[in-house]
Amino acid sequence: MRTVCYLAHCLLNANAKVDEGARCQGVHSPVLALLRDHGCTIRQMPCPELAFGGTRRFWAVREQYDTPAYRAHCRRLAEPVAAQMRADLAAGARVIVIGIDGSPSMGVELTAASDEWGGRPDKPRDEDYPVTLGAGLFTEALLDLLSGVVLGVRVVGIGQDLFDYDEAAELAKLDAMLGGAAGDAG
């Protein structure tokens, strides 16, 4: 069974991240190598924050993006992605979404959230970037659009937007999921 991985845009293009948010220059090679090792088909999802706020946007939490306009923007971007996923599932592929934990938009299990963020952008990222359990706004829109087939889609977050990001642990988590996918196929 073919495994199709839908990646958060920044895993193939860290230039979409906010200033000081990137973990590499461009393509995150360790994730790419892992996907290659597992023989995965790779698809890149659009970055909702880049198209909405441009390259000079500030760090933000979920509450700052959570407006009807941004939700509509996420849904518009997620619709063709969901349609492509449905086509892959219909073709018998296994579909895995790889998001970014800690992201207000692409988070899977953890998302940036705070009722206090706003106004002057003076919150240092390495001291108090707040996260809470829950998905990001784009991930929510995507999963909502996948109703009916969502149980056939596996979703995992790489914690690149977390202050205590542990790359080895995150890659091991992804490796285990991809290995499990291969095992299930057998």
Next chain:
Amino acid sequence: MRGDVRSRRVVVVPDVVVNPPDGASDRLSDVALCGWGVVALPPSDLPADIAQPLVTAAVDQVIAFLDGGYEVALLPCADDPGMRRFVAALAASGRTVADLA
């Protein structure tokens, strides 16, 4: 602080580069090693009603990079239908991007 490690260099690549056929060279890993980030185009055989909004999203993102002062290039693949579709959509927005030297 981590500092800003973004390369500010983005290359647009067709799906055949992201998902090369068996035995083909891995050009995606090559551009990755050179520090480029990539905007990956949808597969050229995707139905138009799915592909077109994905191409539109790619155009919007490339424009965001251009307006942000980033270097943007195309990985030369003029014979790829997906790349031709993207170049046409970018031109319709009044923008152009040169091939990667």
